[in-house]
Amino acid sequence: MAKDKQVNQITDMEVDFAQWFTDVCTKAELVDYSGVKGLFILRPYGYAIWENIMNYLDRRFKELGHTNVSMPLLIPESLLQKEKDHVEGFAPECAWVTHGGEEELSEKLCIRPTSETLFCDHWSHIVHSWRDLPCLYNQWCSVLRWEKTTRPFLRGREFLWQEGHTLHATAEEAIKETEQMLEVYADCLENFMAMPVVRGRKTDKEKFAGAEATYTVECMMHDKKALQSGTSHYFGDGFAKAFEIAYMDKDNQLKAPHETSWGFSTRVIGGLIMTHGDNSGLVLPPRVAPIQVVVIPIASHKPGVLEKAEEITNRLKAAGIRVKCDVSDNSPGWKFAEYEMKGVPLRIELGPKDIEKGVCVAVSRADRSKTEVSLDGLEAAVPGLLDDIHNALYEKAAKNLRENTFDAKTLDEAKGIIEEKGGFIRAMWCGDLECEMKMKDAAGVSSRCIPYDQEKLSDTCAVCGKPADKMVIWGVAY
Amino acid sequence: MAKDKQVNQITDMEVDFAQWFTDVCTKAELVDYSGVKGLFILRPYGYAIWENIMNYLDRRFKELGHTNVSMPLLIPESLLQKEKDHVEGFAPECAWVTHGGEEELSEKLCIRPTSETLFCDHWSHIVHSWRDLPCLYNQWCSVLRWEKTTRPFLRGREFLWQEGHTLHATAEEAIKETEQMLEVYADCLENFMAMPVVRGRKTDKEKFAGAEATYTVECMMHDKKALQSGTSHYFGDGFAKAFEIAYMDKDNQLKAPHETSWGFSTRVIGGLIMTHGDNSGLVLPPRVAPIQVVVIPIASHKPGVLEKAEEITNRLKAAGIRVKCDVSDNSPGWKFAEYEMKGVPLRIELGPKDIEKGVCVAVSRADRSKTEVSLDGLEAAVPGLLDDIHNALYEKAAKNLRENTFDAKTLDEAKGIIEEKGGFIRAMWCGDLECEMKMKDAAGVSSRCIPYDQEKLSDTCAVCGKPADKMVIWGVAY
Numbered sequence: 011m012a013k014d015k016q017v018n019q020i021t022d023m024e025v026d027f028a029q030w031f032t033d034v035c036t037k038a039e040l041v042d043y044s045g046v047k048g049l050f051i052l053r054p055y056g057y058a059i060w061e062n063i064m065n066y067l068d069r070r071f072k073e074l075g076h077t078n079v080s081m082p083l084l085i086p087e088s089l090l091q092k093e094k095d096h097v098e099g100f101a102p103e104c105a106w107v108t109h110g111g112e113e114e115l116s117e118k119l120c121i122r123p124t125s126e127t128l129f130c131d132h133w134s135h136i137v138h139s140w141r142d143l144p145c146l147y148n149q150w151c152s153v154l155r156w157e158k159t160t161r162p163f164l165r166g167r168e169f170l171w172q173e174g175h176t177l178h179a180t181a182e183e184a185i186k187e188t189e190q191m192l193e194v195y196a197d198c199l200e201n202f203m204a205m206p207v208v209r210g211r212k213t214d215k216e217k218f219a220g221a222e223a224t225y226t227v228e229c230m231m232h233d234k235k236a237l238q239s240g241t242s243h244y245f246g247d248g249f250a251k252a253f254e255i256a257y258m259d260k261d262n263q264l265k266a267p268h269e270t271s272w273g274f275s276t277r278v279i280g281g282l283i284m285t286h287g288d289n290s291g292l293v294l295p296p297r298v299a300p301i302q303v304v305v306i307p308i309a310s311h312k313p314g315v316l317e318k319a320e321e322i323t324n325r326l327k328a329a330g331i332r333v334k335c336d337v338s339d340n341s342p343g344w345k346f347a348e349y350e351m352k353g354v355p356l357r358i359e360l361g362p363k364d365i366e367k368g369v370c371v372a373v374s375r376a377d378r379s380k381t382e383v384s385l386d387g388l389e390a391a392v393p394g395l396l397d398d399i400h401n402a403l404y405e406k407a408a409k410n411l412r413e414n415t416f417d418a419k420t421l422d423e424a425k426g427i428i429e430e431k432g433g434f435i436r437a438m439w440c441g442d443l444e445c446e447m448k449m450k451d452a453a454g455v456s457s458r459c460i461p462y463d464q465e466k467l468s469d470t471c472a473v474c475g476k477p478a479d480k481m482v483i484w485g486v487a488y
Numbered sequence: 489m490a491k492d493k494q495v496n497q498i499t500d501m502e503v504d505f506a507q508w509f510t511d512v513c514t515k516a517e518l519v520d521y522s523g524v525k526g527l528f529i530l531r532p533y534g535y536a537i538w539e540n541i542m543n544y545l546d547r548r549f550k551e552l553g554h555t556n557v558s559m560p561l562l563i564p565e566s567l568l569q570k571e572k573d574h575v576e577g578f579a580p581e582c583a584w585v586t587h588g589g590e591e592e593l594s595e596k597l598c599i600r601p602t603s604e605t606l607f608c609d610h611w612s613h614i615v616h617s618w619r620d621l622p623c624l625y626n627q628w629c630s631v632l633r634w635e636k637t638t639r640p641f642l643r644g645r646e647f648l649w650q651e652g653h654t655l656h657a658t659a660e661e662a663i664k665e666t667e668q669m670l671e672v673y674a675d676c677l678e679n680f681m682a683m684p685v686v687r688g689r690k691t692d693k694e695k696f697a698g699a700e701a702t703y704t705v706e707c708m709m710h711d712k713k714a715l716q717s718g719t720s721h722y723f724g725d726g727f728a729k730a731f732e733i734a735y736m737d738k739d740n741q742l743k744a745p746h747e748t749s750w751g752f753s754t755r756v757i758g759g760l761i762m763t764h765g766d767n768s769g770l771v772l773p774p775r776v777a778p779i780q781v782v783v784i785p786i787a788s789h790k791p792g793v794l795e796k797a798e799e800i801t802n803r804l805k806a807a808g809i810r811v812k813c814d815v816s817d818n819s820p821g822w823k824f825a826e827y828e829m830k831g832v833p834l835r836i837e838l839g840p841k842d843i844e845k846g847v848c849v850a851v852s853r854a855d856r857s858k859t860e861v862s863l864d865g866l867e868a869a870v871p872g873l874l875d876d877i878h879n880a881l882y883e884k885a886a887k888n889l890r891e892n893t894f895d896a897k898t899l900d901e902a903k904g905i906i907e908e909k910g911g912f913i914r915a916m917w918c919g920d921l922e923c924e925m926k927m928k929d930a931a932g933v934s935s936r937c938i939p940y941d942q943e944k945l946s947d948t949c950a951v952c953g954k955p956a957d958k959m960v961i962w963g964v965a966y
Binding site for chain 2: 042044045046049050051052053054057058060061077078079080081082083084085086089102103104105106107108109110111112118119121128131132135136147151152154156158167168170
């Protein structure tokens with residue numbers, strides 16, 4: 011069969027993890043390449059995953075009082091330059107529009123790499139009084155960053171994301187917002203996408219351009235490398251001052267408000283693939299899966315099989331399950347391979363003998379375990395089976411994270427661990443940039459975060475031996 | 489009060505309709521201007537209207553089997569040039585990216601003005617067999633067209649829209665899709681936005697660049713001008729051939745598939761404003777309104793008033809109504825003006841005397857009519873009141889369309905009508921471009937469409953007197 015050949019074309023992840031990843035992206039029909047390097051097409055199945063993530067987060071954002079807005083695609087060069095650190099971080103990777111229609115523009119415009127400057131410019135028009143605060147805004151859009159090397163989901167010159175931007179009367183309120191939104195991301199990753207996270211704060215070297223503090227959720231991929239999966243930034247009043255945003259407080263004093271931003275992108279779909287996938291293709295946790303259950307009739311030419319398969323499909327649909335029945339003339343074996351490639355969490359096989367017995371066979375994509383389920387109790391049983399798959403995938407990923415996180419007391423020890431085993435390193439750090447750079451140069455790892463969960467491994471910096479009170483997680487990052 | 493002053497700053501529509509429109513856009517807090525001409529910020533209230541339209545259409549599209557995808561933002565110049573008519577139509581208004589990061593690009597890239605070329609390029613990769621058809625795709629995004637004159641909603645250099653793109657095995661199927669999607673737009677405008685439409689086909693002069701046929705829904709605004717509110721295009725197999733898309737049919741013949749596209753944009757929010765608005769501001773039909781009901785407590789310092797107002801707000805919320813209770817310390821008069829400006833369809837006033845009587849007063853934004861409603865029966869009554877407002881707004885707009893559509897037998901007659909009264913002209917047309925141009929030059933009207941509802945007004949063209957079998961609707965268009 012043509013399809014079996016296709017499946018066989020997937021590279022084993024143990025042979026070449028990067029090639030395996032690319033194979034899954036294309037064979038599971040998540041993406042296609044466009045004519046411009048680094049700009050990817052999200053095909054229906056890939057976009058449906060993003061739609062599920064959008065729906066989950068959008069509901070959470072709105073419950074917390076945020077509203078959506080739409081900011082322009084283009085930023086004038088002069089506006090981008092208003093905050094010094096910010097422009098230094100982003101200008102080198104901007105795409106520039108220089109001509110509109112048949113005319114050369116008097117000022118070049120960059121396609122937004124992120125929209126802090128646009129939100130601040132807008133706020134400078136509309137925020138005047140304490141009554142105008144807080145502004146709790148979000149937008150769903152795409153941004154462009156002209157990267158040199160690109161890969162589907164993980165590093166696109168264009169990628170889809172949401173960017174939340176908020177403005178508050180006080181620093182306390184803004185910091186609370188920054189932390190709260192990181193927690194929303196952690197919840198989405200853990201409880202919706204079955205991806206365990208390490209929550210923490212970035213070092214000054216790794217924080218967002220222009221931020222006072224950046225918080226992050228870091229995930230470990232199957233190859234033990236780190237994926238920064240969502241970040242939340244506290245800006246203090248730096249941007250507000252640069253953009254002359256001021257509000258009259260209740261005490262009749264003119265004050266500068268405090269700002270945050272936070273973003274979550276299609277990058278996490280790359281994370282989903284590299285966390286749960288296997289050599290048969292994609293493995294999707296049930297809550298984020300576009301198709302949660304696929305019903306496959308066996309010996310479908312036998313009387314009553316197709317009808318029964320469609321009947322249980324309709325019953326599951328009525329129970330709120332995202333279910334598909336494949337009644338095509340492809341063989342069951344072809345279909346098994348197809349939906350394994352696409353990572354559908356639960357496959358239901360139904361043949362004449364099953365129908366006679368009043369059962370069907372449910373097969374988990376996570377571990378291929380089979381469960382015989384009574385047809386009468388199907389709607390009641392499937393949600394539990396899906397929850398089991400979510401939990402199994404989460405536990406497997408958590409085990410990977412647990413078993414591949416190692417403590418190191420010295421730079422040499424860290425280097426040895428990375429060379430021998432890979433994974434995350436926990437090591438004490440004095441806070442000096444120089445030591446952070448040495449870790450990178452000697453062991454090839456960057457600081458992923460200063461995790462919320464601190465443990466005093468020793469009193470001294472693993473690099474320089476001076477007093478240290480921060481435990482940092484280090485790793486090789488995507 | 490500051491707010492009363494703000495309200496007073498709205499220009500009367502009879503004095504200056506264009507200025508009235510701009511005033512409503514800004515005072516109702518729908519938009520703000522950005523630093524780039526023609527790129528507008530959709531503020532929370534403006535974007536919430538678009539979100540409601542998106543949700544309505546997205547559900548309809550999916551019910552009809554369409555799936556969402558995401559195409560790249562940028563089109564290489566060489567790709568845009570593949571279809572001759574298409575590039576001629578769009579190249580003059582493209583914005584061009586010439587630099588990425590610190591490098592000049594070897595080929596300039598345009599920001600998508602529309603995505604036919606991107607979809608066709610993608611389809612040329614993935615469509616091989618009749619099994620791959622139909623492709624029923626849609627995307628929600630923004631596009632750029634470098635217009636010379638710009639206005640919020642009506643003519644932006646950037647605007648938000650959805651663009652559906654479909655590929656079919658046969659011409660019949662593609663034409664059916666084109667017509668079906670026009671009907672979806674007509675339904676959304678009439679039944680969701682209370683905007684009556686004229687359905688029809690564009691003349692060759694007015695059709696989309698590269699299309700064989702363009703269908704349109706045209707609406708009449710309060711100033712009797714036309715707004716093209718949604719279009720659906722049939723491309724035949726022209727694009728497929730230009731992009732070398734071919735599929736192997738069941739009969740083992742290689743064939744070119746047939747294509748459609750259809751789009752609906754934030755322009756219709758301009759249409760909503762100009763159809764229903766009045767000199768107190770925006771008027772929103774209830775089904776598309778972000779806030780359907782505003783509850784305003786009267787004499788809210790009196791015991792029990794605030795509590796009762798919040799109680800009925802929660803009851804309406806639980807009944808699925810989008811409701812807001814304004815408990816701020818602004819005066820009732822201030823609040824009345826505020827929510828009239830924002831076009832909230834139904835205002836509920838509740839004071840101590842009402843509570844004593846067990847009633848509240850519901851005031852329609854459409855005609856300010858008041859209804860006393862029993863508090864006990866509030867959830868049951870409000871949906872009916874909202875439907876009444878929808879129907880009243882639709883009927884008012886339909887009357888405007890009916891009473892301002894005139895028949896003309898000659899060019900002079902058409903010219904006289906436009907000069908004296910404005911509105912739509914119905915006139916017979918022979919089909920010649922020359923006559924169409926003469927209508928424009930002499931009477932200042934363009935052909936809006938050849939409506940589905942044809943009537944034989946005479947046997948001869950109103951311009952040249954030659955035989956004519958098409959009745960065309962002409963008007964001044966936004």
